[in-house]
Amino acid sequence: MGKIAFLFAGQGAQYPGMGKSLYENSPAAKAVFDTAEAERPGTLQQCFAGTKEELTKTSNTQPCVFCVDLAAARALEEAGVHAKGAAGFSLGEVAALTFAEAFADDAAGFSLVTERGNLMQKANEENPGAMAAVLKLSNEQVEKICSEFPQVYAVNYNCPGQLVAAGVRSEMEPFCTAVAEAGGRAKMLAVGGGFHSPLMRKASAAFEILLEQFGMKLPAFPVYANYSAKPYESSFTVLLARQIENPVRWQQTIEQMTADGFDTFVEVGPGKTLSGLVKRIVPQAVILRADTFEDVKTVADSLKG
Incomplete structure (x- = not known):
């Protein structure tokens, strides 16, 4: 060991x-x-x-x-x-x-x-936010989807096949929809803000x-x-x-x-x-x-x- x-x-x-x-x-x-x-x-x-x-x-x-x-x-x-x-x-x-x-x-x-x-x-x-873990997509795919929203960011590079995004609350639901349309899965996290963004x-x-x-x-x-x-x-x-x-x-x-x-x-x-x-x-x-x-x-x- x-x-x-x-x-x-x-x-x-x-x-x-x-x-x-x-x-x-x-x-x-x-x-x-x-x-x-x-x-x-x-x-x-x-x-x-x-x-x-x-x-x-x-x-x-x-x-x-x-x-x-x-x-x-x-x-x-x-x-x-x-x-x-x-x-x-x-x-x-x-x-x-x-x-x-x-x-x-x-x-x-x-x-x-x-x-x-x-x-x-x-x-x-002051800036209400939320976070979602994205599964089944590459980091590059997630980063591209994030770039399509003014205030959504790729934040936690957790492991292969899992990247967390953070953003303003108003943009997180449409972001999750975009993830699903790209073939991925987004899971909202039990946190109280858009951290690391x-x-x-x-x-x-x-x-x-x-x-x-x-x-x-x-x-x-x-x-x-x-x-x-x-x-x-x-x-x-x-x-x-x-x-x-x-x-x-x-x-x-x-x-x-x-x-x-x-x-x-x-x-x-x-x-x-x-x-x-x-x-x-x-x-x-x-x-x-x-x-x-x-x-x-x-x-x-x-x-x-």
Whole structure:
């Protein structure tokens, strides 16, 4: 076996009750949630008892998913599983960087992702948007269809045969119709905005200013940036801020990690979206996931030592 990487889940993976078993069974995970609750009262209630609608609101989704991501990673570490590298999908990148000690502490990372969610929520209120995953078409075909609409953009390059588009709400339904007419299939995503597109420009600029105030340092191990698909080495704030208004290069990220010797990927946090994408990108990789405490025990039994 080569190197182990943790992959931190992003927006859209949230579900009511997420993280509860981690909180109840892992001291390390509980510490993450308790820090979040102290910074943002009500976070525990939203994670453990919030409705689907409540969790879909961006200002709630981001801090809550961050907590489950980081708690799962800490529970794995507590169980003896140690990552040599990491990547996170969109907001998951903030959790990955927090886990890799790029910020002062967990509270700083949580504060950043909370403000990121607020900024992106505000940007969406000013420019209401939506996102759809497009299947069964090539990237070039999707990019061409996007170009036919004034405010629809190809944004998340997820895996072979899947590219996510973002745009203003009024254009997404006709965009999905155009996809179907071209022989593809479009599936609307459970997110609260047109992320990773120019609709998020104001949020990106404001977040860069905030990052400058908080400060970042080189992660303790390689963390791969969505913006460049390469490890953070410099221009920290630019990479993380520009990610908000630019495409997530997930397929390129996993391909780069594989080239760098990672062959075991553990998805940490809610859902199984990233596991499915990695399977499409690198079929030969070992792919595991840690969402619940039972998952953590299963992964630990497979990998620790």
